[in-house]
Amino acid sequence: MAAAAGCTAALLAASPALADTSQVSASALNITLLGGSVASSGTFTANNTDGGSETTTGDSSPLLSVLGSQNVITAGVLGQYGTALFGGVSRGCAGLLGTGGEFVVGADGTCTVDNGAEVDLVLGVVAGATIALTADAIYATCEATSAPTADGAASLVNARITSTVLGIETTLLNLSPNPAQNTGLTLPGLLNVVLNAQTSSGPGQIDVTALQIEAISGLLVSLDVGNVVCGPNAIAPPIPVIPLAGAPIAAGTLGLVAVGGFLRHRSRREAAIRS
Template identity: 60%
Template sequence: MRKLGPGIARTAAVLAGGLAMVVVAASPAMADTSQSTASALQINLVGGGLASSGSASATNDGTTESISGNTNPPLSVLGGQTVITAGVLGQAVRAFNDGTSAACAGVLGSAGAITIGAGGVCTATQGSEVSLNLGTNGLATISLVADAVYASCTATSSPSATGSASLVNARIVSTLLGVSTTLLSLPANPAPNTGLSVAGLLNLTLNGQSSPTAGQLNVTALSLSALGGTLAEVTIGSATCGPNAVAPPIPVIPLAGAPIALGLSALAASTGGVLLHRRRRARNRS
C-alpha cells in the first residue's frame, strides 16, 4: 500500500499551529487616551454679566490628537468690558499618543505668549506689563498688575496629575491722583490653595487646585472675589488635565471573526491528527 507523504501531515500541523498563533495574536492591542482643557480669563462684571475668553480642549484616542477652541483668543472675545484693555490671552492644550496631556492658561502683557513644548512643559514668554482694572475704592482705582499670571498642569494614564501656578511680578495696586501704592505683593509660585486678602476690599485664592477624580486635576492661577459691590470678580488661568486612561481593547481579529479563526484552527489541528494517524496505520501494514 502507498504510504502517505510526510509533507502532508507536516503541513497540516504547521497550519494548525499558525492559526493558533493568529488567534493568540488577536489578544487586545492597547492604546492610551488623554485630554486637557484651558481657559485664560473669566470676569464677573460689576452690575452683572460675564466676559469669558472661552476655552480650548485637546483629546487623543491613542492614535490621533484633536484640538478645538481658540488657543490664542483676541481680547475682543471679552466684549466691551473695561477690566483688561491690553495684553494677551493664552490657553494652550496638548493630548499626546502615550496617554499624557498638558494645559496652560492665563494672561500676559502685550507681545507675550504661552506655549507647550516637549514633554508637556508650559513656557510663558513675557511681554510688557498687563493691568486689570478691578474697580474703584472711593477715589482710588484698584488694579491687578503683573508681567504674567498663568496655571499649568500635566497628567498621565497611570493615573497621575500635577499642576502649578506662576504669578510673575504680580501685585494689587491702588492708584490715587496718579500715585500708585502696592497694597499686596503676590508670591511668584504659591502653594496650592493659598488664600490672601486685602482688608475690606478683596479675597484671593492663588494656585487653586482640586481633583474631581483620580488622575484629573483642575488648577486656577488666581481667583479674586470682591468684598464690596464696586469691584469685579476675576478668574485667571484655569487648566484641567485628565483623566487619562488605557483605552478599551482593540482586537487584531474583529470579534465577529474570532469564532471563524478558532474553528479553522481546530479544523486544521483535527486534519493534522487524522493524517498522522493514517500515516502510522500505513506503516504498520507495510
C-alpha cells in the same frame, strides 16, 4: 491538534493594544462683571482617544476683543494651550501676559513664557480709589498621565493689587510668584484672593487656576486668570482579534481543520504502503 491549539493561542495573543487616552482644557481669562455679565476668553481643548490623532477645539491665542464690551483689561496677551499626547499624557498652560509677551509651547506640550510689558486689570473704584491687579505674567500649568499621576503649578511675575488715588499708586498686596496650593489672601472690605487654586476629581486629574478673585463690594464680581484642567487619562485595555466570547468557536473550528488534515495525511500514507 497541538498545532490547532497553538494557532488558537496565537490568534488570541495577537491582540493589538489601543494606546491610552488623554485630554486637557485651558482658559486664559474669565471675568464676571457687575450686573452679572461674563467676559471670557473661551476654552481650548485637546483630546487623544485613539493614541494617534489629536483633536482640538477653540482658539489657543484669542484676542482681547473676544472679551467684548468691558473696561477691565485693554492691553495684554491671552494664551490657552494644551496637548493630548500618545500614551496617556496631557499638558496645558493658560494665562495672561503683558503686551509683547509670548507663550512658547514645545511639541511635548511643555510651556515656557517670555514676559512682556506690565499688564493692568481694573477691578473697580471704591471711595475714589481705583483698585487694580498689576503683573508681568500670571499663568497656570498642569500635567496628567494614565499612571495615574497629576501635577499643577501657578506663576505670578511681579503681581500685586494696587490702589490709585489722584495718580498716586499704592501697593495693597504683593502676590507670591510661586504660591503654594490654595493660598488664600484677603483685603478686608475689598476682596478675597486665592493663588494656585487646585482641585481634583480623583487620581490622574487636576484643575488649576493661577489666580481667583472674589470682590466684596464696589468691584467686579469675580476674576479667574489662567485655568487648566489635565486628565483624567485612561488606560486602554487590549482588544483580542477574536473576542473572548468567540474563542471556543474558533478553537473548535481550528480543531476540525486539524483533524481533517490529519485524516488526509493518513489516507495518503496508507495508499503509499499498499502500492
